[in-house]
Amino acid sequence: MSAAAVFEMGINTNAEIDDMPLDTRFELGSEITPIQAAFLERHGYLIFGNVASTDEVARINAEVNRIESEWIEEDRTIVNGVPIFQGLGLENKPMMQRIPFSSCYSDYIKNFIRGERFEPVRRLIGENVRIGDSEKDGCVVNTYVNVPGSVYPKLGWHTDGLRDLFYFRMPKQMLNVGLHLTDCPASNGGLRLLPGTHHQGFFKMCFHKLYFIDHKPDPNEVTVETRAGDLTIHDGRLWHRVQQSPHTGAASVRRSMYVPYLTDDFEPKHESSKTPFYHHLGALARKLKLWRHR
Ligand SMILES: O=C(O)CCC(=O)C(=O)O
Ligand SMILES: [Fe+2]
8 A cells, every 4th residue: 555545544544533432332353443443542442342242241250259259268368469359248248349360260261361352452452462360460350339348339540550650651552451241331330531641641640630539520531331241442541440339239230350461571470479569558448448347
């Protein structure tokens, strides 16, 4: 293709994106289309509908529930140096609200996230990309619920590049891939994104909002409505949050699973891995919350 033709294609793609709603649900095919790539570049995220079937979602949820019961039984509080968020869920029963390294404890999840349908997502991230089952926090499952003993009913504004900011470096593009395991209409809270903020500079990425403390809706935020089985991709530099459900009990439950696609050096964790200091802070905050509840 000539340079002029490529240039023209770019102009047409941009014009098409101007007309697309911010909550467009795309279809995940065998490749990421130029429109999808351009939408991601412009806004910093993509929403794909119906990536996992109802049966697959049910199976993953069953696996997560099994891991949760086993860990409750074992009184496990930490995996590879990463604390599990432990709260009290429905009927005031112990609940694991953030399960790290899930794919190390479930062959089904481990194989599922390596399925052919995710190849275009993996290739979008880069050629030399691997799934880090035992790196960073592994494949994390978040379960939000709004009950008095919950330590995780919502998540304040943040970017996922905070760790880099501590080292005074601008995070490189990192794409976070989330599989949604429950239906979540806007009326049940859920994921909120601030489009285009992945293009902001270092200063705004540090100070645009108060990390994790600020929960206030932003007039420019986009509400991501998901059905169980949808997949989202968001740029790690984008500001986002999880809005608390206005419902309580079972109606407020929302579950998401984030698959770690990594490109940096292989750094597996193990039982004696040190707890990163920000996890110490979080663990303290959750303890205080539960203590106040008791
Ligand atoms: O639950 C979600 O969809 C978002 C979770 C999130 O932003 C995070 O864990 O950093
Ligand atoms: Fe996040």
